[in-house]
Amino acid sequence: MLGPNGAGKTTLISILSTILAPTSGVASVCGHDVRLEEDTVRQCIGIVFQDPSLDDELTGEENLDFHGRLYGLDAKTRNSRIEEVLGLVDLKDRRTDLIKTYSGGMRRRLEIARGLMHMPRVLFLDEPTLGLDPQTRRKIWTYIRDLKESFGMTIILTTHYMDEADQLCSRIAIIDQGKIVAMDSPEGLKESLGGDLLELTTPDPKHEFLERLHSLEDVKNVSTQDGTVLLTVKNGESLIPKVFETAQSFSVGISSVSLRKPNLEDVFIKLTGREIRDEPVTEPKERIRIFMRTRKR
């Protein structure tokens, strides 16, 4: 699930994981209604919360053991699972250390390991890399990919990082203001734009010039955004000379030109009319939360 802060991603996860009751409508996980069959749903999901949720005064191992007990695993299963999940997130050598002494990235990894202890059919990861440095982010991505391959479980991940969604997800739901505005594979979403993107920088985007561009064959769409003209095009390479000819005939100067494949950011802009990073972190609570996280880690 991809969307700006405050789009409703965490709320959706809270509903699906039975923490919040839906105000209207029906939701089910693994075929069980989240309102009527709370315990069955809880049994088949694992969740890694956005905010830290480990017991600082217990060791890594004890946190996992606690979780295993709550989910009704017997001692033998608990021990073998602890081995397995600690190996997966590379924390075997820190197992008997108190969580207090863990770094932010290690805590996050242990939380992911904990979510796997009871082998859930669906694993929710709410912003698993928020507030982590790029290196740790990449590491976590690797773990998530491994999980997908070795356990074959459904992983539902929320993020507001475009590259994260692009890299990890086989299907992306774009959420904006509480609604899913599109859902498809990353490739599908990009293809829905209808071609490559040609970006022109010009000091003087004359109206007639833009209209003429629009009428060219292979040009699907023309839009302007502070001094740049964005064309959605097909066969971009052969189109560039034609664009220059047109510009000359209207005596419009072009200071730079670039042709690129569309990314999810472009999809997002097209669907919602604004950039994801434009979205200000308006809610003070959100800001404080991010602050708290970074401080704690």
Add this chain to the structure above:
Amino acid sequence: MNAAVTVHTLWLREIKRFQRNKSRLIGSMALPLLFLVVLGSGYGRYFSYRSDISYMEYIGPGIIGMSLLFSSMLGGISVLWDRQFGFLKEILVAPVSRTAIMAGKTLGTVTTAMIKGVVFLIALVAAGLVKFDPLGILIALVFMFLISTAFVSLGIAVAAQMTDPHGFQLIMNFLTMPVFFLSGALFPLDGVPEWLLIAAHFNPLTYGVDGMRYALGGPHHFSPLTDFVVLLIFWGITTLAGALLFRRMSV
């Protein structure tokens, strides 16, 4: 079966945290010890309630009550710290009953409070300040358990309504001190002013301390049966309130 596992899991966690925190243990035992030794020696010279009982002998059971009260009432704060550090979510999203969670948490805190209380009890017996009689000790332990469980539940009931650990600490200090001072833990209730006597009658700790005094061979104000029944009723109410309010608590 499932509920028993949950209770045990939560209990185990409290015990582990308790074991790791030696400083907290010593810190929480220092104040009652100070009352016993300093007040006992300093004020004891002027204590003339009964010629056969020294002041230290008199306040012994009251000091156990004090230790239990203070550790138990503050026990609820762990719920708030868990919420603050997000661990509460991990517990509440698990497929287990909330009542079992509450029971495990309560029993864990009760166990740690009881350990401190028993240490005081052993010290008092060793110092010859209370009578040693196996049956009496057993009865005292029952009273100690009821006092502790009731006040832990009360603490959790209050904590379930709050979000801020610091605010909770303030409220609890505000509650704990009057309960302690108005309980007859430090002075006999015979002949105290009317208002004080009335206040003491409405204070559950009065009955707990009085019952312990009876069990440990000291002078008691009410009949032990009255002590037991009143404390049991208070225990029932707080336990129920704690369980209900904790169940309604949201993350």
